[in-house]
Amino acid sequence: MNLEQLRIAIRPRRDWEAVDLGLRMAQQWWWPMLRVWLIITSPWLVAACVMPPEHQWLVSLCLWWCKPLFERPLLMILSQGVFGVELTTREVLRATPRLFLNQVFLSLTWRRFSFTRSMDLPVIQLEGLHGAERRDRLNVLHRIDSGPASWLTIIGVHVESFLMLACVALLGILIPEEVGAELWTWGFWGESRTGGALLILFAYIAMAVVGPLFVACGFSLYLNRRVKLEGWDIEIAFKRMAQKRGLPTVAILAIAALLQLTPPMLPSAQAQSEREAVKEEILAIKKGPDFHRMETQRVIKSTEKKEEEIDFDKGFWRALIEFLTGAGSLAAAVAGIAELLLWALVLLGIVLLILKYGSWLERFPQLLPHRRRREYRPQTLFGMEVTKESLPDDVSSAALALWQKGEQRPALALLYRASLTSLLTVGVALREGSTELECLRLAERLQQELGIPQTSIRYFSDLTRAWRRLAYGHQAPSDAEGTALCRDWAQYWPEVTRG
Amino acid sequence: MTSVPGSPDTLSATSAGSPDPEAAGNSAFDQAYNLVQALRGEIQKVLIGQGAVVDQVLMALIARGHVLIEGVPGLGKTLLVRTLAQCFGGRFARIQFTPDLMPSDVTGHAMFNMKTQEFEIRKGPAFTNLLLADEINRAPAKTQAALLEVMQEGQITIEGGSYPVDTPFMVLATQNPIEQEGTYPLPEAELDRFMLKVLIRYPERIDEENMLLQICNGPAEDRPAVRQLLKPAHVLSLQKIAQQITVDPAIVEYIVKIARATRDWPGVSRGAGPRASIALLNCARAYALMNHNRYVTPDDVKAVVLPALRHRLLLAAELEIEGVSIDKVLTEICQSIPAPRR
Numbered sequence: 001m002n003l004e005q006l007r008i009a010i011r012p013r014r015d016w017e018a019v020d021l022g023l024r025m026a027q028q029w030w031w032p033m034l035r036v037w038l039i040i041t042s043p044w045l046v047a048a049c050v051m052p053p054e055h056q057w058l059v060s061l062c063l064w065w066c067k068p069l070f071e072r073p074l075l076m077i078l079s080q081g082v083f084g085v086e087l088t089t090r091e092v093l094r095a096t097p098r099l100f101l102n103q104v105f106l107s108l109t110w111r112r113f114s115f116t117r118s119m120d121l122p123v124i125q126l127e128g129l130h131g132a133e134r135r136d137r138l139n140v141l142h143r144i145d146s147g148p149a150s151w152l153t154i155i156g157v158h159v160e161s162f163l164m165l166a167c168v169a170l171l172g173i174l175i176p177e178e179v180g181a182e183l184w185t186w187g188f189w190g191e192s193r194t195g196g197a198l199l200i201l202f203a204y205i206a207m208a209v210v211g212p213l214f215v216a217c218g219f220s221l222y223l224n225r226r227v228k229l230e231g232w233d234i235e236i237a238f239k240r241m242a243q244k245r246g247l248p249t250v251a252i253l254a255i256a257a258l259l260q261l262t263p264p265m266l267p268s269a270q271a272q273s274e275r276e277a278v279k280e281e282i283l284a285i286k287k288g289p290d291f292h293r294m295e296t297q298r299v300i301k302s303t304e305k306k307e308e309e310i311d312f313d314k315g316f317w318r319a320l321i322e323f324l325t326g327a328g329s330l331a332a333a334v335a336g337i338a339e340l341l342l343w344a345l346v347l348l349g350i351v352l353l354i355l356k357y358g359s360w361l362e363r364f365p366q367l368l369p370h371r372r373r374r375e376y377r378p379q380t381l382f383g384m385e386v387t388k389e390s391l392p393d394d395v396s397s398a399a400l401a402l403w404q405k406g407e408q409r410p411a412l413a414l415l416y417r418a419s420l421t422s423l424l425t426v427g428v429a430l431r432e433g434s435t436e437l438e439c440l441r442l443a444e445r446l447q448q449e450l451g452i453p454q455t456s457i458r459y460f461s462d463l464t465r466a467w468r469r470l471a472y473g474h475q476a477p478s479d480a481e482g483t484a485l486c487r488d489w490a491q492y493w494p495e496v497t498r499g
Numbered sequence: 500m501t502s503v504p505g506s507p508d509t510l511s512a513t514s515a516g517s518p519d520p521e522a523a524g525n526s527a528f529d530q531a532y533n534l535v536q537a538l539r540g541e542i543q544k545v546l547i548g549q550g551a552v553v554d555q556v557l558m559a560l561i562a563r564g565h566v567l568i569e570g571v572p573g574l575g576k577t578l579l580v581r582t583l584a585q586c587f588g589g590r591f592a593r594i595q596f597t598p599d600l601m602p603s604d605v606t607g608h609a610m611f612n613m614k615t616q617e618f619e620i621r622k623g624p625a626f627t628n629l630l631l632a633d634e635i636n637r638a639p640a641k642t643q644a645a646l647l648e649v650m651q652e653g654q655i656t657i658e659g660g661s662y663p664v665d666t667p668f669m670v671l672a673t674q675n676p677i678e679q680e681g682t683y684p685l686p687e688a689e690l691d692r693f694m695l696k697v698l699i700r701y702p703e704r705i706d707e708e709n710m711l712l713q714i715c716n717g718p719a720e721d722r723p724a725v726r727q728l729l730k731p732a733h734v735l736s737l738q739k740i741a742q743q744i745t746v747d748p749a750i751v752e753y754i755v756k757i758a759r760a761t762r763d764w765p766g767v768s769r770g771a772g773p774r775a776s777i778a779l780l781n782c783a784r785a786y787a788l789m790n791h792n793r794y795v796t797p798d799d800v801k802a803v804v805l806p807a808l809r810h811r812l813l814l815a816a817e818l819e820i821e822g823v824s825i826d827k828v829l830t831e832i833c834q835s836i837p838a839p840r841r
Binding site: 431 | 792794795835837839840
């Protein structure tokens with residue numbers, strides 16, 4: 001490490017001043033860092049695009065989880081950059097696998113949730129410490145000026161979230177009102193591939209913007225701490241002086257400094273007496289009224305005798321201290337285990353809560369695996385049961401039987417209910433407030449995305465028309481039309497069968 | 500009067516009596532639909548790029564309601580009303596509301612005739628078929644209230660005597676959403692009497708260009724001539740046909756649910772009253788007729804919720820401060836009410 005090559009001004013800074021420096025560093029090496037970040041994260045983006053909508057959440061989760069790995073190449077660029085070494089993208093990419101593998105397991109598990117990640121990363125990557133050494137080193141580094149490291153994480157999370165929401169809002173603003181493409185119909189929460197992919201894209205953009213800033217600020221905090229600990233500024237000052245004055249000057253200075261350490265030469269007796277006289281004169285003046293102000297203060301003072309001091313070296317006290325020290329170690333061990341247990345309990349509680357009150361997850365179906373999404377399918381819709389179990393084994397035959405008995409309305413109602421159940425089964429997110437036409441339009445819109453056959457949609461359109469005419473206009477379809485609707489149901493919606 | 504596809508002469512004849520009542524009803528319905536389409540087309544020839552506004556005004560006419568039109572100056576509010584009056588050949592009166600306008604300037608008054616030595620009634624401009632109350636919020640509440648009776652009862656009381664106004668009777672009031680200085684907001688009772696509140700917005704670019712081209716190429720008086728398509732009596736027939744459109748009890752239940760939801764919705768200080776439910780029902784029927792539906796569906800109800808309810812809701816201060824619009828609240832309410840399936 002050659003401190004002379006440092007491209008940043010080295011001096012002890014206050015903590016937030018160091019963060020400021022980090023932002024300037026990020027500005028300086030912005031494009032190299034962003035380029036590398038985009039290249040190494042692009043597989044995730046591609047995966048998000050090709051994944052089916054129900055699995056997109058996995059990609060976004062994985063991208064978020066692996067963020068500590070993506071920060072390592074950025075730190076490499078910065079750490080070389082501050083010493084004047086401009087790495088090419090190719091060099092960084094070549095080193096990336098090695099950087100990724102360094103303490104990868106701990107970084108992605110226990111340490112993933114560390115708030116001081118940005119400041120700790122250089123200890124692993126640049127100093128190569130691990131285990132107890134790493135812990136001790138971090139203790140030293142965190143002693144002062146490490147507060148902003150935690151705040152960086154908190155602020156970063158918020159900025160990322162706001163950026164993501166801002167992207168969504170910007171999209172909403174840019175779409176003219178007349179187009180009629182309301183944002184809430186885009187299915188950001190997993191109803192459609194486009195909505196899910198857009199949300200991942202926005203999250204990706206937010207991460208790309210925040211990532212380099214986060215790493216640079218953390219690195220700057222780390223550098224600042226080392227500057228203070230190791231006196232880099234003094235070292236650099238000496239080195240610069242050496243360059244400026246030349247080696248002999250430094251040598252002379254060093255010799256002079258050495259001489260300062262030797263006892264001074266004894267002065268002559270006359271000089272000594274003069275010095276003594278001057279000293280006494282100075283002391284006399286200092287004792288005079290010009291240098292003193294007399295004040296009398298009265299305070300209450302306890303007259304009780306001081307307690308007898310305990311001699312801790314005596315046998316009993318020593319034993320007691322040893323006992324307490326042992327008990328303390330035991331208690332610390334027990335407390336450590338208890339803390340772990342408590343965390344486990346908290347996690348378990350969260351999981352149980354999600355399982356028990358998981359209905360709110362309906363709003364965020366992309367968070368759920370496909371199987372669970374189906375489980376959260378509404379049981380009733382528009383006051384009707386829309387489950388497979390509530391339907392007869394053979395919907396067509398049952399409806400046809402009703403129709404032939406002259407019960408036209410129940411027959412069409414059964415067909416319509418069964419069709420809605422089928423639509424729900426294939427993933428059309430029907431809402432309580434949707435009218436028949438809105439259900440039809442939604443099915444038509446999602447037809448290609450969900451792979452619903454065109455013929456099924458056409459059948460549903462005919463059924464909706466007949467149903468609306470019967471339900472609201474009280475006009476039954478003709479016998480031929482009704483029979484055809486009953487008979488064709490099974491042909492167009494074969495997925496829904498009992499069990 | 501020009502002959503149009505759904506001739507109003509046959510419209511009244513077929514609706515009066517026929518050997519086959521169902522066939523006659525269907526025929527009258529088809530004619531009514533064609534007539535409405537012709538009327539819509541005729542007005543849109545003059546008022547370009549405001550199709551939705553024209554539809555809503557026609558809907559109110561068919562549903563026997565009154566309309567409050569809100570929009571910045573120069574969008575054709577007065578032109579719309581004038582064209583409508585020309586199309587159906589009814590009487591048309593316009594009152595420019597000003598701060599010094601008196602109630603008797605609207606309704607009329609009793610005047611002592613020196614010749615006959617008797618009081619005689621001088622009917623005001625409100626005795627007409629179409630009444631344009633221009634910039635209604637410029638007059639004080641006293642004058643605005645002069646319209647309360649005529650809008651609800653269809654009659655005006657002068658000096659203790661009640662005088663019915665012509666039928667069909669429709670008030671089309673306009674107000675300007677900006678320039679609030681020196682205006683008097685309409686009282687709730689007055690607002691509630693308007694069946695619809697129509698928002699008139701700037702036309703699309705292409706429509707505006709067409710409008711200018713029409714002026715460039717058209718006659719000297721700027722506007723194409725409007726054909727008179729029907730008489731006041733035919734409007735009454737249209738209204739009668741709309742009244743006969745089938746409404747399933749599920750639709751009635753749906754309408755009531757929507758109206759009641761506005762009363763309990765968080766952030767809404769004052770919800771819609773029963774008059775709003777009636778307005779929703781009548782509007783939905785008119786909307787169904789205009790779309791050639793012989794029965795009302797939940798979609799028809801949803802389509803008219805915004806214009807029929809937006810002026811009847813009062814948002815709480817916190818929502819106002821947050822900038823939440825009434826239309827947004829109404830949209831949310833519609834999404835939350837389960838659509839009927841029976």
